[in-house]
Amino acid sequence: MRPVIPYVTAALLFGLGGYGVLRRRNAVLVLMAVELMLNAVNLILVTADTTVQLPHSGQVFALFVIVLAAAEIGVGLAIVLQLYRLRASVTVDDVPLDRPEGER
Amino acid sequence: MTGADVLLLALGAVAVGAGALVVGTRHLVRAGLWLVVCLGALAGDYLVLTAELVAWVQVLIYVGAVVVLLLFAVMLTRAPIGPSDDLDRPGWPAALVGGGSGLGLAVLLVDAFHWSRVDLPVAGTADRLGEQVFRSWVLPFEVLSVLLLAALVGAIVLSRPEIGRPGARSAGTPAGPGRPVGPRSDADPVRPAPAVAVGEEGA
Numbered sequence: 001m002r003p004v005i006p007y008v009t010a011a012l013l014f015g016l017g018g019y020g021v022l023r024r025r026n027a028v029l030v031l032m033a034v035e036l037m038l039n040a041v042n043l044i045l046v047t048a049d050t051t052v053q054l055p056h057s058g059q060v061f062a063l064f065v066i067v068l069a070a071a072e073i074g075v076g077l078a079i080v081l082q083l084y085r086l087r088a089s090v091t092v093d094d095v096p097l098d099r100p101e102g103e104r
Numbered sequence: 105m106t107g108a109d110v111l112l113l114a115l116g117a118v119a120v121g122a123g124a125l126v127v128g129t130r131h132l133v134r135a136g137l138w139l140v141v142c143l144g145a146l147a148g149d150y151l152v153l154t155a156e157l158v159a160w161v162q163v164l165i166y167v168g169a170v171v172v173l174l175l176f177a178v179m180l181t182r183a184p185i186g187p188s189d190d191l192d193r194p195g196w197p198a199a200l201v202g203g204g205s206g207l208g209l210a211v212l213l214v215d216a217f218h219w220s221r222v223d224l225p226v227a228g229t230a231d232r233l234g235e236q237v238f239r240s241w242v243l244p245f246e247v248l249s250v251l252l253l254a255a256l257v258g259a260i261v262l263s264r265p266e267i268g269r270p271g272a273r274s275a276g277t278p279a280g281p282g283r284p285v286g287p288r289s290d291a292d293p294v295r296p297a298p299a300v301a302v303g304e305e306g307a
Contacts, residue, residue: 001108001224006149007213009116013123013142015206020127022198026191028177029132032139035170036123039146042162046155051222060236062150062158066165067248071255073170077177078259084181093193 006047014040027080027090031073038069108224111152119145130187136175143167154227 013036020033042062049058084090087097122142126135143166150159225232237245261267 001106001112001153001222002217002219003222004214004217004219005109005112005116006153007217008210009112009119009149011209011213012120012206014209015202015204016120016123016127017202018205019198019202022201023127023192023195025193026132026183028174028181028183029127029135029191031177032135032174033127035139035166035174036126036142039143039166042158043146043149046150046153046158049155050153050224051217055236055240056232057236057240059155059158059233060241062155063161063233063237064241064244064248066158066161067252070165070170071252073173074259075255075262077173078262080177081180082262082265090181091190 001050003047003051006043010040010043010047013037013043025091025093027083027092028077030092031076031080034076035069035073038065038072041065108152112149115145115148115152118142119149130189130191132178132183132188132191133175133185136171136178139174140167140171143171154225155233156228157230157233 017033017035017037017040020036021030024030024033042065045058045062045065047058049056049062052058080090083095087095089096119142122138122145125138126142129135129138143162147159147162147167150156150162
């Protein structure tokens with residue numbers, strides 16, 4: 001197994017995730033891009049687990065990151081839905097403060 | 105090039121391609137579905153790398169729970185069905201940062217590992233993982249469960265803003281027939297759900 005292949009995959013996925021976080025205006029799409037970045041980190045951890053044979057902690061860290069991602073997505077979506085209830089909009093760069101509630 | 109290398113290359117190409125579509129597509133729902141493809145390819149990567157338990161946890165939690173939550177959020181925020189034109193901001197700073205970090209990390213890792221070869225450990229057992237979790241990392245494991253509980257409670261409190269306000273005894277049925285009258289219903293800016301408000305406007 002050549003460890004460079006999954007490592008480069010993870011690096012490219014992380015770049016794509018960073019691009020998505022900065023590019024997207026919809027908050028749900030920003031959260032999807034954050035998931036891409038977290039998964040890139042997970043792939044690095046799992047590959048390091050099989051590559052650096054000594055302590056074998058990479059898979060444990062990958063599981064921890066998955067749990068943290070689940071918690072993050074729960075709280076993040078609660079915030080996004082609350083913003084939508086208040087302002088009827090989920091754009092992250094332009095929150096309509098003067099718009100009446102519940103109107104699009 | 106062994107069979108594992110070919111599999112890793114193919115799954116990595118699928119993952120990167122689907123990831124590019126997640127951040128590039130103009131359809132909100134399709135972005136979520138491409139995310140499923142990307143996460144599934146990564147689960148395949150974990151299987152090839154002999155991390156079976158992580159792979160199945162990835163399928164269960166990410167593909168099963170997180171993506172479903174995201175698709176629910178897409179629907180609850182009333183995303184349009186067709187392509188949307190206003191999804192993106194101007195692209196060049198994002199492309200600069202994303203491309204720079206991605207390609208920079210890729211160059212760094214290629215420089216570190218070149219085309220070296222590593223033997224895969226024995227597949228088909230979660231012994232190593234279980235030993236690590238329950239020997240070296242027991243305390244972080246327990247702290248993580250407390251954090252999950254805290255996140256759960258936090259999400260509930262966030263989505264029910266009437267929790268913790270004085271006189272919020274009958275707050276269980278928002279906008280229902282038992283809706284409390286008086287100063288609260290007018291002064292409370294969070295009260296009307298959007299669907300109810302739009303329905304009242306149409307009537």
